[in-house]
Structures are given as structure tokens and as C-alpha cells.
Amino acid sequence: MTSSPEKSVATEESVDSLVQQATDNHVSRITLNRPEALNALTPDLRERLVLLLSQASADPDVRAVVLTGSGRGFCAGADLRGASGVGEGAPGDVARTIRLGAQRLIAAVLDCEKPVVAAVNGTAAGLGAHLAFACDLVLAAESARFIEVFVRRGLVPDGGGAYLLPRLIGPQRAKELMFFGDALTASDAERLGLVNRVLADGELDKTARAWAERLAAGPTRALALTKQLVNASLDTDRTAAFAAEAAAQEINMTTADAREGVASFVERRSPEYRGR
Numbered sequence: 001m002t003s004s005p006e007k008s009v010a011t012e013e014s015v016d017s018l019v020q021q022a023t024d025n026h027v028s029r030i031t032l033n034r035p036e037a038l039n040a041l042t043p044d045l046r047e048r049l050v051l052l053l054s055q056a057s058a059d060p061d062v063r064a065v066v067l068t069g070s071g072r073g074f075c076a077g078a079d080l081r082g083a084s085g086v087g088e089g090a091p092g093d094v095a096r097t098i099r100l101g102a103q104r105l106i107a108a109v110l111d112c113e114k115p116v117v118a119a120v121n122g123t124a125a126g127l128g129a130h131l132a133f134a135c136d137l138v139l140a141a142e143s144a145r146f147i148e149v150f151v152r153r154g155l156v157p158d159g160g161g162a163y164l165l166p167r168l169i170g171p172q173r174a175k176e177l178m179f180f181g182d183a184l185t186a187s188d189a190e191r192l193g194l195v196n197r198v199l200a201d202g203e204l205d206k207t208a209r210a211w212a213e214r215l216a217a218g219p220t221r222a223l224a225l226t227k228q229l230v231n232a233s234l235d236t237d238r239t240a241a242f243a244a245e246a247a248a249q250e251i252n253m254t255t256a257d258a259r260e261g262v263a264s265f266v267e268r269r270s271p272e273y274r275g276r
Contacts, residue, residue, distance in 0.1 A: 035071025075128025
């Protein structure tokens with residue numbers, strides 16, 4: 001977080017190389033590529049991430065997303081090196097910066113209509129940890145560490161941390177992580193329910209690809225609606241959740257993949273989903 005106008009160390013020409021994207025086998029692979037800075041996010045890089053997630057959401061050729069980092073870090077959070085003195089801006093500047101910056105990035109992950117798999121290859125700190133926790137599935141290398149670093153800097157958590165963590169692990173555990181700011185090992189993160197699987201460092205990329213390709217071969221619209229239902233269920237009551245479930249079923253039954261799923265069951269064969 002920064003309370004001053006945002007500055008970026010990335011030039012316009014270098015943004016594409018610092019947040020790389022490639023689509024293969026219907027999987028969009030997004031790689032943060034500032035290893036010397038543990039993939040800390042400048043405003044330019046954050047905006048490219050938001051754009052790539054939005055494009056993946058809208059592109060019918062993309063049916064799953066993998067988000068990872070290069071080098072020793074997944075993402076060290078927001079790059080504060082371009083920030084000037086704390087508290088020097090006009091009233092409202094900080095809230096505006098957070099709303100249009102870190103919160104917008106986390107929303108782009110939560111609202112992406114394709115499953116997003118985080119392949120956490122190293123340190124995930126601050127906004128970087130919340131970026132991983134916002135993903136639908138989280139794979140972590142044994143060397144990964146998760147750090148709620150804000151308290152170490154005298155800051156309040158941003159990037160939706162106080163929204164995400166209590167929903168994932170409960171308020172007491174969330175407060176423990178946020179109050180102390182201690183590094184959480186990958187195995188401890190798995191034990192708490194923040195991580196789906198912990199893998200040997202050399203197995204992370206292969207497993208992330210396998211999971212993403214399996215998702216990409218699935219019924220894309222059904223997965224999107226399922227994601228929407230699960231995310232919304234944490235903020236609603238039973239009546240609203242049941243109504244949303246019924247509406248999602250109504251929408252999904254109009255898709256070709258739903259018809260294929262039923263037909264393949266009746267015909268006793270494996271379904272061939274095409275994402276529509």
C-alpha cells in the first residue's frame with residue numbers, strides 16, 4: 001500500500017516481458033517475471049495482470065488460467081520503492097489507490113469466469129499472498145512461504161486480505177497471521193486450508209499444468225457458474241443461495257456441454273466438452 005500517487009519502475013516497452021502470457025491447450029499461463037524483485041508488483045504490472053485476467057475471462061479459447069512467478073518468489077506484494085512519504089496525499093487518496101489498485105486486482109481473480117490455479121513457487125507476501133489466496137485452487141512448492149507482511153510495516157492489510165482470510169481459515173487464525181506477520185510454511189498453509197497441495201519444487205509446474213489442462217477439458221460454463229455460486233455463498237443466506245443455485249442450473253442447462261454430459265452418461269461413454 002502507498003498513500004502517494006503511484007509510480008512505476010517498469011517502462012511501457014517492458015511490461016509484456018515482466019508479466020508474460022502464453023496460451024496452450026486452452027490454458028492461459030501468466031508468469032510474473034521480475035525475479036530480482038521477487039516479482040513485486042508496480043502499478044503497470046498490476047494493470048497488465050488485471051487486463052490478462054479480463055481477457056482470459058472473455059476469451060472462449062481460454063478455459064483455465066495458471067498464475068505463477070519466476071525465480072525464488074511468487075510475488076512479494078506491491079513494490080513500495082517508488083512511493084514517497086506516508087500520509088502526504090490529500091484525504092481520500094489512499095482509499096482511492098487501494099480501491100482502484102490492489103482491490104481491483106483481487107476482484108479480477110475472483111470474478112474471472114475461468115478457473116484460476118495459483119502455482120506458488122516461492123515467497124508470497126502481502127498483496128502477493130492475497131493474490132494466491134484469491135485463486136480457485138492453490139498449489140505450493142515446498143519452498144513457498146506465505147507472509148502477512150503488513151504489520152511489519154505498520155500497515156493495515158489490503159488487497160482483500162481481511163475479506164479472504166476469515167472465509168478461508170476463520171477469524172482467529174486470520175488474526176494470528178495478520179497480527180504477528182510470521183512466515184507460514186507451505187505445509188502449515190496446507191494444514192490450515194490455504195493450500196490444496198504441497199509439492200516438491202520440481203513437481204510444481206508439471207502438476208499445475210496437469211490440473212489446468214484437466215480443468216480446460218471440463219464443462220467451462222458449468223465451472224464458471226459453480227465458482228460464482230461458491231464465492232457468493234459466503235456472503236448470502238440460504239434462501240438467496242438456493243435461488244442462485246436454481247438460476248445457475250437453468251442457465252447451464254442451455255449449454256452444449258450440459259447436453260453432452262447427459263448424452264454421454266446415457267450412451268455410456270466419456271464426455272467431450274467444448275467449453276460452450
